[in-house]
Amino acid sequence: MSRILIVEDEAIIRSALRRLLERHDHRVSEAGSVAEALALEPQGFDLVISDLRLPGEPGTELIARAAPVPVLIMTSYASMRSAVEALKQGAVDYVAKPFDHDELLETVARVLHQQATQQGEPPDITEPNGQRQTxxxxxxxxxxxxxxxxxxxxxxxxxxxxxxxxxxxxxxxxxxxxxxxxxxxxxxxxxxxxxxxxxxxxxxxxxxxxxxxxxxxxxxxxxxxxxxxxxxxxxxxxxxxxxxxxxxxxxxxxxxxxxxxxxxxxxxxxxxxxxxxxxxxxxxxxxxxxxxxxxxxxxxxxLPSLREREDDILQIADVLLEKACRRHEREGLRLSRAARRTIRDYPWPGNVRELENALERGVILAEGHLIHPDDLGLATAPRPLLEPASQVPASSGHAEPEPGEEDDLSLEDYFQHFVLEHQDQMSETELAQKLGISRKCLWERRQRLGIPRKKSPRRNTG
Missing domain, CATH: 3.40.50.300 (P-loop containing nucleotide triphosphate hydrolases)
Structure with missing residues (x-):
């Protein structure tokens, strides 16, 4: 049963909305202003439904102050401008008054479902050896x-x-x-x-x-x-x-x-x-x-494959690396920046098991305090590029290497050099084809590396 907080200064609307939600098995509390809502500690609810115009502060004030609880905004002024402004400030959605009962209930159910899906907590697991892990x-x-x-x-x-x-x-x-x-x-x-x-x-x-x-x-x-x-x-x-x-x-x-x-x-x-x-x-x-x-x-x-979990790969790698270091008594080893890029970009057909094996190799083979890409022993480059790296000057515009990384020319470095050198002469499609990647991948890497599109590609109109 979900807990919902209604923030509405008109008592008739507030009571009608409460009865509607309670008939559909929600537990409902009421407030007539932002101040009253904050006194009820909105973070303890599953959803806040607030009118936009309230005495004192507007309902959008609750968006940040109730976070991470989602706020659904109601407004009698069903203009796109007020709706868009509420969404820009972080409202999960909006409904226009007078609202259709079925539409409101459907919106509430969807928001609560999304919230429940996003708030899954990683379970603790006891392994056969008695150790606990998350x-x-x-x-x-x-x-x-x-x-x-x-x-x-x-x-x-x-x-x-x-x-x-x-x-x-x-x-x-x-x-x-x-x-x-x-x-x-x-x-x-x-x-x-x-x-x-x-x-x-x-x-x-x-x-x-x-x-x-x-x-x-x-x-x-x-x-x-x-x-x-x-x-x-x-x-x-x-x-x-x-x-x-x-x-x-x-x-x-x-x-x-x-x-x-x-x-x-x-x-x-x-x-x-x-x-x-x-x-x-x-x-x-x-x-x-x-x-x-x-x-x-x-x-x-x-279960998603590891290549579908781009945001998690490095976090998983850090945990597995720590375990491998303890097993082999090599505390203090860490991944070089180039190794981290390689891990992030590699497709991992063997998923977490392959990642664990690669890090085990890295711990065993590393000579100094850093694990480099060669130490990981990955069979193929993650995303092969069609243009040979020898055509790209290795000395222009790349980040300062960490100690021990002077000889690393990573795929990210090559990508950055190639795009900066050729983007004025090539279209996005031509760049992607030369790099052996899709236009979507090209755009995503531009965003990640902060490489803007400088100008439109030159075309011969004569």
């Missing part, structure tokens, strides 16, 4: 992940985690388990791709003595071992069809039957599955059971 990253995609974890964990439903290899799917599974009501019970993690196809049914569901050649003793399966707790099946797309049928039985009936047994046993297991493959597409080719896919996909959490 999931790293604050980009919008990870905020959605944190919110999904927070909402799905106590719900005790099956969760399907999708993402490329190395994005941290097991971390999500641990977070879901440790924030659930099953946190005191075991979490059993199984990588379906790591178990031979001939053994996976025995591993998951157990077997009786003599059930097959080599079964010299009865064995309890991992599903039964997770009874009362959580079973995490990583790379579930690699599960053979026979094992899929047995797993479907567990999800539908809560029953397992060991190989070679005629007896069934009831188990109470929460399943979290993960995959980097498109299970729905696999079901169309017969490689994955469609009915199992629907059973798994009750709640879905999509």
């Amino acid at each position: 999931m790293i990253g604050n980009c919008p995609a990870m905020q959605v992940v944190y919110t999904r974890i927070r909402k799905a964990a106590p719900a005790d439903v099956t969760v399907l985690v999708q993402g490329e290899s190395g994005t941290g799917k097991e971390l999500v599974a641990r977070a879901l388990h440790q924030q659930s009501r099953r946190a005191g019970a075991p979490l059993i993690c199984v990588n379906c791709a790591a178990i031979p196809e001939t053994l996976i049914e025995s591993e998951l569901f157990g077997h009786e003595k003599g059930a097959f050649t080599g079964a010299s003793a009865a064995r309890t399966g991992l599903v039964e071992a997770a009874d009362g707790g959580t079973l995490f099946l990583d790379e579930i797309g690699e599960l053979p069809l026979d094992a899929q049928a047995r797993l479907l039985r567990v999800l539908q009936e809560g029953e397992i039957r060991k190989i070679g047994s005629v007896e069934t046993r009831h188990v109470n297991v929460r399943l979290i599955a993960a995959t980097h493959r498109d299970l729905q597409s696999l079901s169309k080719t017969g490689e994955f059971r469609l009915d199992l896919y629907y059973r798994l996909n009750v709640m879905q959490i999509d």
Whole structure:
């Protein structure tokens, strides 16, 4: 239930709005002015709805003073000028009075949903060795992940985690388990791709003595071992069809039957599955059971790849570097500016796991107190450029290097030199083509490096 503060000096409008919101399960408080609203501590609410014109200070005063709580502005003067001014000052949206009830409720629901999505807190996770860690990253995609974890964990439903290899799917599974009501019970993690196809049914569901050649003793399966707790099946797309049928039985009936047994046993297991493959597409080719896919996909959490988390990459690198330095007893090592640029621009097809390995190499190979790009051992340049660097003068207009970086000519340096030298003779499209990047990427790098477009490209009109 969301808490909403209404700031409106006209009592009739304020009461009508309160009744409307309370009928839709919101808790509402009222104020007649900015001063009264501040006395109610607006930061404790989920949303502030304020009239623009109030006695004393205008409603827009609350935008900064209620932050980070969003402020929705109401105005009887439905001019674009007042609306735009309110939005410029940071209002999340505006509504014109007299307002349509359905439109207002839709706007409130949208703002509250956006706020809940943006305020996801990284969950704390206890690793198998007992150490605690927090999931790293604050980009919008990870905020959605944190919110999904927070909402799905106590719900005790099956969760399907999708993402490329190395994005941290097991971390999500641990977070879901440790924030659930099953946190005191075991979490059993199984990588379906790591178990031979001939053994996976025995591993998951157990077997009786003599059930097959080599079964010299009865064995309890991992599903039964997770009874009362959580079973995490990583790379579930690699599960053979026979094992899929047995797993479907567990999800539908809560029953397992060991190989070679005629007896069934009831188990109470929460399943979290993960995959980097498109299970729905696999079901169309017969490689994955469609009915199992629907059973798994009750709640879905999509993990972004590292290349989609540009704002988080360096933060993650710093945390992983600190851990690697402790492991190898090389405290005080840091990344050179060129190495940081390389890390930021590299596409990371192996995601966080590849980044961790690169930093491990850097810690081992670094000679001095700085880790340079060569120490990271990355196979290819992040974004290859078509123009050879030898055509660009290396001595003009680049930032002063840090100690130990005098020989580094980074891709950012090359980009800056090339653009400054050729932008008067080339169009943006020609520049992008020569650099081997898109126009959008060219624009983004201009913004990041502060390189303005000096003049329009020369054209021969004769």
